Amino acid sequence: MTAIDHTHDPAARTSVPGADGHPDFPIQNLPLGVFSEGDGARRAGVAIGDQILDLAAARAAGLLTGEAARAVAAAESGDLTGMLALGAGPRRALRHQLFALLRADGPESDRVPPLLHPAAACTLHLPARIGDYTDFFVGIHHATNTGRQFRPDQPLLPNYKHVPVGYHGRASSIRPSGVPVRRPHGQAKPPHLDAPVFGPSRRLDYELELGVWIGPGNDLGAPVPIAEAAGQVAGFCLLNDWSARDIQGWEYQPLGPFLGKSFATTISPWIVTPEALAPFRTAQAARPSGDPAPLPYLLDAADQAGGALDLELEIRLSTASSREAGASPHRVARSNARHMYWTVAQMIAHHTSGGCNLRPGDLLGTGTLSGPDPDSYGSLLETTEGGKVPIRLATGEERRFLEDGDEVILTARGIREGFASIGFGACRAVVLPAP
Amino acid sequence: MTAIDHTHDPAARTSVPGADGHPDFPIQNLPLGVFSEGDGARRAGVAIGDQILDLAAARAAGLLTGEAARAVAAAESGDLTGMLALGAGPRRALRHQLFALLRADGPESDRVPPLLHPAAACTLHLPARIGDYTDFFVGIHHATNTGRQFRPDQPLLPNYKHVPVGYHGRASSIRPSGVPVRRPHGQAKPPHLDAPVFGPSRRLDYELELGVWIGPGNDLGAPVPIAEAAGQVAGFCLLNDWSARDIQGWEYQPLGPFLGKSFATTISPWIVTPEALAPFRTAQAARPSGDPAPLPYLLDAADQAGGALDLELEIRLSTASSREAGASPHRVARSNARHMYWTVAQMIAHHTSGGCNLRPGDLLGTGTLSGPDPDSYGSLLETTEGGKVPIRLATGEERRFLEDGDEVILTARGIREGFASIGFGACRAVVLPAP
Known part of the structure; x- marks a missing residue:
């Protein structure tokens, strides 16, 4: 460390x-x-x-x-x-x-x-040429909350506590903070219809994540051992994994998310280094003691002791009318980067365990970092229970999903007694109407 | 056209x-x-x-x-x-x-x-810098055969005939023909065990696909209309989407294939241009007449009339001992590129329909192009029914999945009366033992 x-x-x-x-x-x-x-x-x-x-x-x-x-x-x-x-x-x-x-x-x-x-x-x-972008799913509260909507009896799939589940994301559509996001068109099948329809997404959402920049990389066929995985991390950013839930829900079986995500990903443009984050290292907290031990290729004592990050995360939302009225953005949720079931080193060791090569400038997303309580949920899908329970903003407006003109602002901050607080800068973008 | x-x-x-x-x-x-x-x-x-x-x-x-x-x-x-x-x-x-x-x-x-x-x-x-690699699933026989292994009553999911299903693949591990492929380690859970194990894949497989090279690309937020999609195609290659079925089977829920695929993808190095392939254009054959019509954003008369390709495809396999004995590679399967349920133009129109940008040098895979009969199946998963029925090679050796030293050779050929036959050159690679 x-x-x-x-x-x-x-x-x-x-x-x-x-x-x-x-x-x-x-x-x-x-x-x-x-x-x-x-x-x-x-x-x-x-x-x-x-x-x-x-x-x-x-x-x-x-x-x-x-x-x-x-x-x-x-x-x-x-x-x-x-x-x-x-x-x-x-x-x-x-x-x-x-x-x-x-x-x-x-x-x-x-x-x-x-x-x-x-x-x-x-x-x-964008600070680097992103070769490949991989998005993980290590926020266990998010995995549980979203899984519950599909499988009330078994929210977490059997592999979750053994595999740092991830998938390949789209690199070409990653943009830095400030670039507006265009609401996508797409194919969806609402439950009341027999056939799918094509049109602007009606269930546009954000996802609160950290991004991880890869440093040296590894050769194809040469896995990175868990004890050396931290050396692959060049730094961190905030990442908003914009999601069109209606498109995603219809397309994702059996090969995973595709157009429901690929229209845009927003990251904060500053690379916050592992050196700057050293004071905010902490022991892995999200794995309850009764859970299965990680397989040896994912287990390292130093990583268990200090491989997690204690960073306060916030999601704020402003609407077109709230900005016109000069109101501050509404805080929708507060969470923490500790809610990761797998550490970044475990993500890297797993990613390369079959020989897959990482290259300098590759980007990893952690997956949505929801906390355990509704005011800490990292997506509207969770906060509004799939659009069933709207949230009420300070302006009196309601939201089930994002509307045109909404601006989503993610922030991260390291705070620890005896150290200077630092932040990541904003990760923000306004939703534009569908073309 | x-x-x-x-x-x-x-x-x-x-x-x-x-x-x-x-x-x-x-x-x-x-x-x-x-x-x-x-x-x-x-x-x-x-x-x-x-x-x-x-x-x-x-x-x-x-x-x-x-x-x-x-x-x-x-x-x-x-x-x-x-x-x-x-x-x-x-x-x-x-x-x-x-x-x-x-x-x-x-x-x-x-x-x-x-x-x-x-x-x-x-x-x-590799002929170009591959920005993003997307793998589709348009081989309907493959989708049916593999779906049947999981869902005998409903092999094709409800979205299959509406959505050109695809997912993001790994660009960094794509290599040209001739580069050996290292058998990956990975996590798998055999059915007779209660917990997963980590070790060399025991169910290593090939997948017979075409690759599509993207030419000009499109701006983020600016979908490519179906009538203009063919103009995005710079050429074609063969693509072997190596797959570790045991790793894939355990990891892929709920976000799709990841390490079961990312250890290697082999492509033939020559870009065969749309001009060279003009004589082998044909009408879309794989969509039976009773099937739902594509949504308008996927429908173009010229594409329906000539957007498919009539290319003979072959998979051959040689083993270490067959090469020592000087035997010819054993032909495992013959198929045809016509077995695509969606055309390349439909893949491109769908991919960009939400605004996702393609960039020059991006690569699309079609998905496995199995035919309707067992001697035309594009993966061992299908040919051996998930490893249950071994194939017997001309040497007398049997294979359920690939063994170390096996070489897989994919070829494609355009043959049409009145035209010169052309081929793609080989897409071949030897399997090396796990590290």
């Missing part, structure tokens, strides 16, 4: 105005991303407060050296795939040199301001 | 020795691929008989001009993705100029020999 060091010191201050105490990006976070300004080229950057530091410019100014400079050079084309491929060493070197550069009493503090760009004036892009 | 023209003349002859009457690559085929020789760089090429013509060298020699030269220039990096993106116009121009260059009485025939490389001395690579 990643060590706690001076870069996690909650007393550390930065020379960048306004960044100390920033809810997402204080100096203890330093997430990596790709930005552009105006019509400019895409550049690798790091978030600090409300600013983005241009990494290539910092390297060109001689402020990053050795392994850190090598990491930045690998991202000079304006995407981070090559940097992720280098693994933990260069990434940690970069974190340490950035921390030294940005701290309030740093010897080079006066050289920082020319490297900064106001985030509000920048566009954030 | 693609027109028949002088490049389909069965009487056409080439100046390339041995290529006339070649079973796969006479002058009427001209498939596109990527090759290298020794330690040399990857180059775009076209197959003619047992030779590969270097396209960049032909362009550099001034033998390709205009749109054809533009197509080759787009592939100068040694992969064809950029060429596929240009669509039908440049691809047809290239076919016509290559035909003129390679014909026996061509005015530039004497300039051809320096451009040729013996295929036997070359390595063939």
Whole structure:
């Protein structure tokens, strides 16, 4: 596991105005991303407060050296795939040199301001070339809640507590936060009809997930042992696995979700590193003691002791009329990343156990991270019991599923006594009408 | 539909020795691929008989001009993705100029020999960067045969005749013909055990499919209408969707196949173009007249009349001992690409109907193309009834599923009175023992 060091010191201050105490990006976070300004080229950057530091410019100014400079050079084309491929060493070197550069009493503090760009004036892009995208199903409360709608007597299938169930998702339609999502057309068969119909989805939903960026990857035929799986993780993001429940319900047998999901996936654009998240590591909590032990290829003592993440997650929703009225987004649910039945290392060890190769820039989704209570459910399918019980927003509006103009906002935050809080930035998108 | 023209003349002859009457690559085929020789760089090429013509060298020699030269220039990096993106116009121009260059009485025939490389001395690579890989399930006999093993009373699920069912596959583990396939480890639960076990797959299988290369692609949110879907097809290949039935059977509920498939997919490396296949177009045959009509977004008169392909398909198997004895590979099955319930255009129109974007170089699989009779089944799961009835090879050996050392060879051939026969080249790979 990643060590706690001076870069996690909650007393550390930065020379960048306004960044100390920033809810997402204080100096203890330093997430990596790709930005552009105006019509400019895409550049690798790091978030600090409300600013983005241009990494290539910092390297060109001689402020990053050795392994850190090598990491930045690998991202000079304006995407981070090559940097992720280098693994933990260069990434940690970069974190340490950035921390030294940005701290309030740093010897080079006066050289920082020319490297900064106001985030509000920048566009954030997908940080890497996503080769393959795999979505897991490790949120056990979500698996139970959705399973119950189909099988009241046996919500969890027999394989759930043995297999980190996952499926291949669509990489081409993943977009960064802020890009609107078009309501899809699709084929569905409402229960009262004998034949399917084609039209705009009437049961559009969100799903609250974490995304995991893959670093070095593995060769085809060379599984990643569980004890080495954490070394494959380059970082984390938020992920909204938009779902058209009516399309999904009609299409998914026998080969799984397809067009019910492939129209859009939204991710937060900053890669929050394993180093930044070290203070929020915790023991695996979601596996009750009477459950079957994982098979040996999924079992590692260090992973059991610290392979889970304690991150507070929120879903908020604003409607077209609530935004017009100037109302704050309505908080629909609060959950936590601890509600994962399988750790990220278990997901990776399982994924590669048959020899499947992961490549730098591949993305994994955790699956929906619902908590045990209705106010912690990660999808409307669960919160409204499949559309039967509407939720009432602060504006008085009701929702069974998403309506055009709705904006869904996901956030994640690490909070732990003795450490600075950090966040992921927003993962948000507005629903546009069907074409 | 693609027109028949002088490049389909069965009487056409080439100046390339041995290529006339070649079973796969006479002058009427001209498939596109990527090759290298020794330690040399990857180059775009076209197959003619047992030779590969270097396209960049032909362009550099001034033998390709205009749109054809533009197509080759787009592939100068040694992969064809950029060429596929240009669509039908440049691809047809290239076919016509290559035909003129390679014909026996061509005015530039004497300039051809320096451009040729013996295929036997070359390595063939994946021809394009595969962004996303989607596998469909359009072989209705396969869907029925496999469904019967789970649901004797209702082999086909209710959605089958309305939805071109598909799922996302793994792009990273697709390899060209000739790359051995490592038997995967995985989790399975044999019926006589109470808990799953982890070990080498004992039910390793092949699946006979066609692959479809995507050309220009579409923007996210902009579906491809059925009448325009054929324009998205850049070409075809053979595809072996290797499957570990024991892993698949335990993992696939509720989200579909994952590790039972992701360890390997083998494709034939030559892209056989829609132009080359024009003589083998036929009316859709697999939809019985009493079946429900496709919804309008899947219905196009031209597609119904000529959107299917009449291609003879074969599966052959050699074992380690049969190769030692010098025996020919045993033909396990003969089938035909007509056994598709949905056309390729229907697959594309459906895939994009919710707005999902296809990108140049994306690959679609058709699903297993079994015929109606046991000697036409496209997987051992069907041929051996789930391993219950072994097949006997010409050597006297028996097979329920694949054993280490077995080589599976898929072939496809277009045969039609009045036209030259063409083939796809082999899609073959040997099974290596589990690591």
